[in-house]
Amino acid sequence: MSSILAGAAQVEDPLPEKGRLGPWLAAWHDPVAGLTCNGGCMQFMDLSRNGDYKIVVACRAMSLKVYQGTSIFAEHPLLDEPSGLCAFYGVEDNTNTAGGERPAVAVAAGPYIFIYKNLRPYFKFTAPLVEPSDEELEIWTRYRKGEVDADTLKALLAKATEDGVRLGPLSTDFLAPDLEDRGSFLSARGASEPLSRTTIITCLATMNRAREEEGSPVCLLAGTEDGQIVFLDPPCKVLTTAQLPRGAVPAFLAVGGLFDSDWRLAVACRNGRIYTVKDGDVAKTAVVTGTVISLEATPCGLARLPRQVYAATTDNNLHAYHLKGRRDFSLKMPALVVQLEAMETRSTTCLLVALADGNVRLYDAEKNLLHTLKTQEPIAALRFGPYAREDGALAVVSVTGKLTIFMLNRKADLRKPKTFGAATAGYPPEQDIPLKVPKKTKLYVEQTQRAKLQAGEIHRAFQKDLCLLRLTAARAYVKTITDGRQGVSAVGAAASLRLHAQCQGLGPNFKIKLELQNQGDRALTNLPVAFTYDRDIYAMEKGQFMVSALIPGVSSRHEIAITNIDEGGAAGSVRILVLSPSGPSPLVSAVVNMPLSELIDS
Amino acid sequence: MHAAGRDSHHLRGGPPVHRPEAIEGVVLRERRNWRIFSAFARQEYPECLQIIEEQLRACNGLAEYAIHVKGQIVRAQGQIQESLVLFQAATCLNPQNPSNLKEVGRCLFLLGKHKAALDVYGEAQQIDSEDWEVWHSRGLCYMHLKQFERALEAFDQANSISRHDSTFLHMGKVYRLQDKPAEALTVYEEALEFSPESPELLTTVGLLHLQQGENQKAFECLGNALTHDPRNPKAILAAGSIIQDNQDMDVALVKYRVSAVQCKYIAAVACLKRALYLDPFEWIVAYNLGLVHLSTSQYASAFHHFSAAINLKPDFAASYMYLAITLARLEDFDNACSAYDKALELDGGGGDYLTHLNYAVTLLNNDEPERAAEHYASFKKIFEALDPDTERDQEVLARSQALANSLGASS
Structure with a gap:
C-alpha cells in the first residue's frame, strides 16, 4: 500500500468529487500516460511474484509498458500492433525464486504470440497454418502437373x-480482377x-489448468481469424483446437471452469452470435456445442459471472444469458458499452460496465445498479484486479490516453444495493428541475393588464375596425370587377384592346356606335360585350352580344339601338363592358353619357 | 533467431526492430480485421475508415471484411446506395458468406425495394436456413408489401429459431395494421413472458390498452415501463395524459418535465405561442391558447384564438362553447347565443350538458330567465342521465345549484 499512498497525494482535479465515488477511492491519476489500448491489452500481473502487482499495458503504438505504484517500471518495444495480452503461468522457469513462479507475459500480435519471460523476449508462437x-x-x-492451363x-x-470454397x-x-x-x-x-496460409490472432484469454488459484498453471486460448480457438500449453504446445462454424470470427472470449476438469467458454463473434465451446468427452478436447445465442446487433463486450454470461451490443443493450443460452434479462444502457468486466471480490462478484460517455456502472449479479462512477472522459479500456498490495483496484484508460486508478474501499459492502446512493428505482432527477420558461417583458405584462380591464372595449373596437376593413376590401373588390381598365386594356402580355364609343340621335331612339380595335399581336375570339344602364330610363333590345373575332389591327364597328323610356326624357349614362372569355374582370370598359332626350309627342 | 519447430521460434537477444510485413514477406489480407472490428464496435468511425482504407490499399481492394464494415459505416451515415454497392462488392469476393447477403438485403429493404430484398434473403437462406435474422427481415419486407399473412409466417419462423423482442414487436404491429388489436395483445403478452422488463414492450402494450380505452391496464403497463426506464419519453407522455385525465395536474406536469428535458419540447410546453409559431395551422394549439387566455380573463385574446381554432377545425363543439363564453364576457350577447346554438347543433343529440349549463348562465345574466330555465332543464336531464359511476365535477354541481337558486328567485 505504501507506493499507492505516496501517489495519493498527487490526485488532481480531473478526478470526480469526493463523495460521488461510492465504493471507490481515488488513488492515482496520470493525465499524460499516453496509453492507447483496448480492454484486452491491459492486465494486472504480479511480475516479480512478491505480492506487489503491476499494470502491464500493450499499447497500440507498439510498446509494452509496465507500471509499478505511480511510475513506469519498464517499457519495451513490440513487433506489431497487439491484439491481446495475458499473464501466462506455467512456463518452465529455471530462475525460479522463492515465493512461487513468476508469470510470463503473452502478447498476441498479427499471427504470433510473443512470450516474454522476466520482460525479455522468450518464445514466439505462430498460429497454426490453415490448410487449403x-x-x-x-x-x-x-x-x-500441367493437366490444365492458366x-x-x-x-x-x-x-x-x-461454390463457397474459401481460397487462400x-x-x-x-483471381484479382485488376491483375494484368x-x-x-x-x-x-x-x-x-x-497453398496453406497464415491466420491472425484476434483475441487472447487464459484458462486455469487444475486449480483456481492465481498463479497456478494455465493454458492459453487464442481465437483466430479463421474461426478457430487454439488451446496452448506452456511454452506453446497446441493442446487442442475448436473450429467454429463458417463465418464466425471470434472477437471476445469469456472463460469459466478448469481445463483439466470441466469448463465452458463463451465466444462472441463478429457476426453477432455467441457460441459455446466446452470440454469434449475425450480428455483435453474441445467441442462447439449447439448452444448459439443470436444477438440483435454487433457485440461490443462480453463478460462471465459465475452463473451468467453478459453480452453488450452496439444498440446500447446489455443482455444477460444463462450458461445454457436462455436469456435472463436485458438492460438498456444510456450510452454505448465500451467494455464489460467481471469484478470478483472476496465477498461477491459484480459486473463493471464501461460506457462511452465516461461512466462506469457497477451492477451486482441481481442486476441492481450499485453505483455509477463518473470519469471525465470517454473510456478506452478498464480492468479490475489487484494492484500494488491492494486486493481490488480499477484501472481506467481514457481515449486520450490518461490512466486513472481507483481503489475499492475495503469496507465497501457490495452485497447491499442502495448503499452508494445509486438511483436504481424511483424518479429521475429531471423531475425536480423546473423548466426554463421564457421571461415575460414589462410591456407584455402591461398589455395583458390592459387587455384584462378593457376587454369589452378592445373587442368592440376590433369588431368595428374589422367591419370597416371588410367594407373597404369589398369596395375595392367591386371596383376591380366593374371597371377593368378605362379605354385601353392589356390582355395578357401580348394583346391590348381599344374601345371607342359614341352616341348618335336626338331621342327617344339613340344609336350607340362602338369601335373595337385589337392593338395587340394576337387574335381574340368570342368576346362578350355587355351594357349596363338604368333600366328605368333606357331599354335595349338585347343588353349584350358576342364579338366572334378580333384580328389585330383591324377595327370592328358595331351599332346598337337604345331607347329612352323615361317620361320626362331624363338623361343617364351607359356603361359598356368588353368581357374576357376566361377571367372574371372586364378587359376594357367605357362610359357613354347620353344626351337629354326629345320628348315623345304622343 | 532460429527455427525451433515448424511454426515456433525461440527469440534470443535484444528486441527485434523490423516490421511484421518483413517477417514473412507476405501482406496478410486479414491482418488488421480485428482492429477494424474493434474500432467499429466502439463506433469510432473515422478511425475505423482510416484503417479500412489502409487495408484496402495494401491488398488492392480485395479485403472482404474491410469492405463489409465500410458498407456498414457508410450505411450508418445514411448513404444507403453507396453501402449497397460496397456490400455487393463484398458478396462478389465471397458469394457464400450469408452476412454479406443479409446486408445487401437490408440495403435493398431500406431503399424500399422489398421484392428485390426478398430475393436476396432467399439466397441467404439457401446457405444458412437457420438464421432468425433472415426470417425476421423477410417478415419486415412482407409487412411493407402488405402481405400480412406471409409476414406473420416469417416472424413465426424467426421466433421458432430464436426469440427476440423486435420480432414480437413487429408481429404485434402487423396485427395492428390489420386492425386486430386482440391478436396483437396476445402476441405482446407472449413477448412479455419472454422479456417481462422490456420498457419498449411495456410501453407498446400500454398504448394499445389506452387505445382500447382500458386506462387502468394501460397505466399499469406504462408505470411498469417507467420503473425500468424512468426516462422513456413515449411512456411518460402516455402516462402523463392518463394522470391529467384524472385531474392530477401537478403530477402530470412533473412527469412531462422529464420528457420535455428529453425531447427538447421545452419551448413548446413552456409556451404555446412558441408552438403556434412552429406550427401555425395546428388548431389544438390555438384552442389551448384560447383556454389559457380565457382563464386569465384576457377575453379579447381568447376570442381571437378560439376563432382561429374554429376556422382551422370547424367541427369541434367545445371550441364554439368556449367562444360563446368569451363572447358573453365581451358583452356580445347575440353572437354568444349563436355560438352556443352552433355548439349544441354540432354535439348532436341533446348536446353537451356543460354547453347547456353555460348557455343558461349566459341567458340569465342577460335577463332571459325563460330561455335560461329551458336550457337548465336540458342540462339537468343530461347530467342526471350520466353514468352514476363517473365522478361529478364539484364546480359543475356548485354552479348548477347557484343557477337553480337564482332561477327560482327570479321566476
Whole structure:
C-alpha cells in the first residue's frame, strides 16, 4: 500500500468529487500516460511474484509498458500492433525464486504470440497454418502437373469461389480482377508458393489448468481469424483446437471452469452470435456445442459471472444469458458499452460496465445498479484486479490516453444495493428541475393588464375596425370587377384592346356606335360585350352580344339601338363592358353619357 | 533467431526492430480485421475508415471484411446506395458468406425495394436456413408489401429459431395494421413472458390498452415501463395524459418535465405561442391558447384564438362553447347565443350538458330567465342521465345549484 499512498497525494482535479465515488477511492491519476489500448491489452500481473502487482499495458503504438505504484517500471518495444495480452503461468522457469513462479507475459500480435519471460523476449508462437481446402488443393495440383492451363485454372478457381470454397491468398491474388499479367504471376508464384496460409490472432484469454488459484498453471486460448480457438500449453504446445462454424470470427472470449476438469467458454463473434465451446468427452478436447445465442446487433463486450454470461451490443443493450443460452434479462444502457468486466471480490462478484460517455456502472449479479462512477472522459479500456498490495483496484484508460486508478474501499459492502446512493428505482432527477420558461417583458405584462380591464372595449373596437376593413376590401373588390381598365386594356402580355364609343340621335331612339380595335399581336375570339344602364330610363333590345373575332389591327364597328323610356326624357349614362372569355374582370370598359332626350309627342 | 519447430521460434537477444510485413514477406489480407472490428464496435468511425482504407490499399481492394464494415459505416451515415454497392462488392469476393447477403438485403429493404430484398434473403437462406435474422427481415419486407399473412409466417419462423423482442414487436404491429388489436395483445403478452422488463414492450402494450380505452391496464403497463426506464419519453407522455385525465395536474406536469428535458419540447410546453409559431395551422394549439387566455380573463385574446381554432377545425363543439363564453364576457350577447346554438347543433343529440349549463348562465345574466330555465332543464336531464359511476365535477354541481337558486328567485 505504501507506493499507492505516496501517489495519493498527487490526485488532481480531473478526478470526480469526493463523495460521488461510492465504493471507490481515488488513488492515482496520470493525465499524460499516453496509453492507447483496448480492454484486452491491459492486465494486472504480479511480475516479480512478491505480492506487489503491476499494470502491464500493450499499447497500440507498439510498446509494452509496465507500471509499478505511480511510475513506469519498464517499457519495451513490440513487433506489431497487439491484439491481446495475458499473464501466462506455467512456463518452465529455471530462475525460479522463492515465493512461487513468476508469470510470463503473452502478447498476441498479427499471427504470433510473443512470450516474454522476466520482460525479455522468450518464445514466439505462430498460429497454426490453415490448410487449403481439398478443392483448391486439387485444382492447383492439376495445374502444377500441367493437366490444365492458366485459363482453365482461372475458371476452376472462379467456380470454386461461387461454390463457397474459401481460397487462400495465392488463389485470391490470382483471381484479382485488376491483375494484368497472369502469365508472369504464375511463373513467379504459381509453381512453388505453398497453398496453406497464415491466420491472425484476434483475441487472447487464459484458462486455469487444475486449480483456481492465481498463479497456478494455465493454458492459453487464442481465437483466430479463421474461426478457430487454439488451446496452448506452456511454452506453446497446441493442446487442442475448436473450429467454429463458417463465418464466425471470434472477437471476445469469456472463460469459466478448469481445463483439466470441466469448463465452458463463451465466444462472441463478429457476426453477432455467441457460441459455446466446452470440454469434449475425450480428455483435453474441445467441442462447439449447439448452444448459439443470436444477438440483435454487433457485440461490443462480453463478460462471465459465475452463473451468467453478459453480452453488450452496439444498440446500447446489455443482455444477460444463462450458461445454457436462455436469456435472463436485458438492460438498456444510456450510452454505448465500451467494455464489460467481471469484478470478483472476496465477498461477491459484480459486473463493471464501461460506457462511452465516461461512466462506469457497477451492477451486482441481481442486476441492481450499485453505483455509477463518473470519469471525465470517454473510456478506452478498464480492468479490475489487484494492484500494488491492494486486493481490488480499477484501472481506467481514457481515449486520450490518461490512466486513472481507483481503489475499492475495503469496507465497501457490495452485497447491499442502495448503499452508494445509486438511483436504481424511483424518479429521475429531471423531475425536480423546473423548466426554463421564457421571461415575460414589462410591456407584455402591461398589455395583458390592459387587455384584462378593457376587454369589452378592445373587442368592440376590433369588431368595428374589422367591419370597416371588410367594407373597404369589398369596395375595392367591386371596383376591380366593374371597371377593368378605362379605354385601353392589356390582355395578357401580348394583346391590348381599344374601345371607342359614341352616341348618335336626338331621342327617344339613340344609336350607340362602338369601335373595337385589337392593338395587340394576337387574335381574340368570342368576346362578350355587355351594357349596363338604368333600366328605368333606357331599354335595349338585347343588353349584350358576342364579338366572334378580333384580328389585330383591324377595327370592328358595331351599332346598337337604345331607347329612352323615361317620361320626362331624363338623361343617364351607359356603361359598356368588353368581357374576357376566361377571367372574371372586364378587359376594357367605357362610359357613354347620353344626351337629354326629345320628348315623345304622343 | 532460429527455427525451433515448424511454426515456433525461440527469440534470443535484444528486441527485434523490423516490421511484421518483413517477417514473412507476405501482406496478410486479414491482418488488421480485428482492429477494424474493434474500432467499429466502439463506433469510432473515422478511425475505423482510416484503417479500412489502409487495408484496402495494401491488398488492392480485395479485403472482404474491410469492405463489409465500410458498407456498414457508410450505411450508418445514411448513404444507403453507396453501402449497397460496397456490400455487393463484398458478396462478389465471397458469394457464400450469408452476412454479406443479409446486408445487401437490408440495403435493398431500406431503399424500399422489398421484392428485390426478398430475393436476396432467399439466397441467404439457401446457405444458412437457420438464421432468425433472415426470417425476421423477410417478415419486415412482407409487412411493407402488405402481405400480412406471409409476414406473420416469417416472424413465426424467426421466433421458432430464436426469440427476440423486435420480432414480437413487429408481429404485434402487423396485427395492428390489420386492425386486430386482440391478436396483437396476445402476441405482446407472449413477448412479455419472454422479456417481462422490456420498457419498449411495456410501453407498446400500454398504448394499445389506452387505445382500447382500458386506462387502468394501460397505466399499469406504462408505470411498469417507467420503473425500468424512468426516462422513456413515449411512456411518460402516455402516462402523463392518463394522470391529467384524472385531474392530477401537478403530477402530470412533473412527469412531462422529464420528457420535455428529453425531447427538447421545452419551448413548446413552456409556451404555446412558441408552438403556434412552429406550427401555425395546428388548431389544438390555438384552442389551448384560447383556454389559457380565457382563464386569465384576457377575453379579447381568447376570442381571437378560439376563432382561429374554429376556422382551422370547424367541427369541434367545445371550441364554439368556449367562444360563446368569451363572447358573453365581451358583452356580445347575440353572437354568444349563436355560438352556443352552433355548439349544441354540432354535439348532436341533446348536446353537451356543460354547453347547456353555460348557455343558461349566459341567458340569465342577460335577463332571459325563460330561455335560461329551458336550457337548465336540458342540462339537468343530461347530467342526471350520466353514468352514476363517473365522478361529478364539484364546480359543475356548485354552479348548477347557484343557477337553480337564482332561477327560482327570479321566476
